[in-house]
Amino acid sequence: MKKFTCLFALFVILFFCTGEQEKDKSNLIQPEKWYSVHPRPIYSSLEKIGTFQSWFDVYKITEDTYAIYEPNQFEEAISYLALGNDKAALIDTGTGIGNIKAVTQELTDLPVTVILTHEHYDHVAGAYRFDEIIMYDNEQALQVLKKGRNNTSLQQYITEDYLWKPLPQDFDPTSWIIPSMEPTQLVKDGDLIDLGERAFEVIYTPGHCPGQMCLLDQKNRILFTGDHFFPGPLYAYPPDVNIEDYRASNQKLVQRLDEFDHLCSGHNSPWVKSDVLPRVSDAFDAIFSGEGEYSQDNGLRRYHFDGFDILIREDML
Template identity: 35%
Template sequence: MFQDSWFTVQRIDPNTFAISEYGHWEKVHSFLLLGNQKAALIDTGLGIDNIKRITDRLTTLPIDVITTHVHTDHIGSHGEFERIYVHEGDRDWLVHGIKGLSIEQIRKEISRDITLPTPATFNPETYQPFQGEPTYVLIDGDSIDLGNRKLTIYHTPGHSPGHICVLDETNGYLFTGDLLYDETPIYAFYPSTNPVDLVNSLERISEIPNISMIYGSHNTLGLEPGILEEVKSAAQYLRENQLTRFGTGIHKFKGFSVQF
């Protein structure tokens, strides 16, 4: 682990790093996965500071950026990298802007409840989320080969139309983006979200075998795979009680909660 002025870097294993932004209320995690031919960076953070400064310290391998979904706190440093992957369902948001979020709202959310000094380059009044064409458009079931490490893409819509989870087949790590994390609710209450899809996606990841650890994009770094049993039960409960619709509020389960 090393502490940067903005980022906290934690080593998950010799070839896997979490790059976290604990000075912001969203407590965002991005993840750098090293192979023997290239590396994958799962998301690029808030864009308050330049995450490439960190990845340059950790590897000289070429980096593919894998976007779990196109929300501001996951695409902040996309513009610093040459190769960007995004699911086809979120491609339009990456190119034309995030649906349903005004720039005023984005700037308000990016600048509140910050507890660490921000770099001089960060100005919330002029902050602009990344927009641009992806290098590659992903679909469900795609594989990304890092040489000695295979990543499999699971399309898990709900939080956004093109949200994905990434399974590191080699180590059993499941990177869940904003589909599953603890402490604060998983959000599916914006008009651009879909509660039914979110519950279907939760159920889908609960059935993936041989998971050794789960890494969500916020809050606690690393959740034990036993939580997937609770996820499966929660999906069934939400469906049976007809709660998978906007306005039903926050639903709390053991280790996580969902807000519709």
Template identity: 35%
Template sequence: MSEWFTVEQIERDTYAISEYRHWEEPHCYLLLGARRALLIDSGLGVADIGRVVRELTPLPVLLATTHAHWDHIGGHHCFAFEDIAVGAQEQEWLAGQFPLPLSAVKAELLRGETAFPPAFDPEQYRLYQRGAAIVLKDGDAIDLGEREVEVLHTPGHSPGHLCFYEPQRGTLYAGDLVYAGCLDAFYPTTDPLTFWRSIQRVHALSPRRVLPGHHRLDIPAELVGEIDRAFAGLWARGECRQGLGVRDFGAFQLHL
């Protein structure tokens, strides 16, 4: 296994592949079915996540993108075009029209003191822009063979943000919709009210387990309800809008 990635077995057929050495601390998830596997996101792209996945399973792999932000698509180049999926609203972001220049992405990637893998050359870093062969829509079902994952369109953090949900297990793969940290709804392509509606939607599912896109892996499922109540309080005060800065709620923050 790569020293850059931390691999944790969540269930006998589910793994978290994390990059704790970087300040973003992103998580990717590998779900194994009877016929194929699903990889949710590909992380920063500073080390070969494809090799890690191949060491974990011989199954063919579908790579599904929660959203086309740089820290979730960095390793997409490790997989074949025909095996990559993205939400309908972010096809163009993944195919050459990402809304940030490479210089801005690299500034975020290299921010802070990070001991990158020895083989990583920042000068050679490029944003994945080759597109996706598969377009995912709200309500789609991904059949892995004796394991099915539902696609939820949950915009707000980005226009085409997707969560992935396993109804039989009650597990929500939340991407950047839910995690213990600062939840961003201040970018021009974000929307606080839409973010809240997506939170309400996943809260109504009453997930038993929530697996986040960043930071602490072991967040309580109740965090979804806490975020819902935080947005409700902002709405009641007329503050569910951009331009108000960071609001701190203890276990998480909302950046508006």
């Protein structure tokens, strides 16, 4: 009888353990085993400078541009350190996991100004470590930055679903916040941000969110895109997305394609050929004319295209 009870208990334990393991965590936004894409092939063709704090992988993109990549968390955020003659710009500041300022100090002695491509947490979280912050002059974006994020709201980004490597040793998840911030300089469409012998033109590209801008580096023929484009699922579904703005912004960039060859994007890959942008316009056209292949789940569609996907809500179509 005792033996039977033990066997029964073992059966119950095995049943529930297996059930837990087989629980399907996949969805359209975050596929199960999303980390199986690592290492992404593009990185083997780039010059790796090193790994910092066991969290940031740094690659040299041009003579005066570094990509600071966070491959261990689902967002795969990429920030860029761009060197001019007089100062450097840190374009976006990542998730705030790890000390990105310490990384920039390893790479340059120049004073560093932060430029935020937009207001989302995975781009602004490390900005509070710097004295100078430039952002687009958009009231909604400024309010997001001013509000900051408390620890509770950030916990969702460091669950085991979001991480496939340990957090850095010095990072304390229980005190992780994004403090309230105010930019020290606001910019508008067409403004130039001068680093000395290197300047970025601000190109306002709302759509992904109200404060989204791109930066045109004329010297290197690079466009820093923030989240307007990255080679992955473009988020066209959250409440702060304006799909008509998104399409118009992409057309605006397509009209200037002769001014840049590569995109330095906010996620996944720091080096993307710019000829993908006309395909993004074609993709939006296809979606809104009822074409395009997609997967569907719970009112959300993930359309599949060559080099990127588009995530969009059915009620937006």
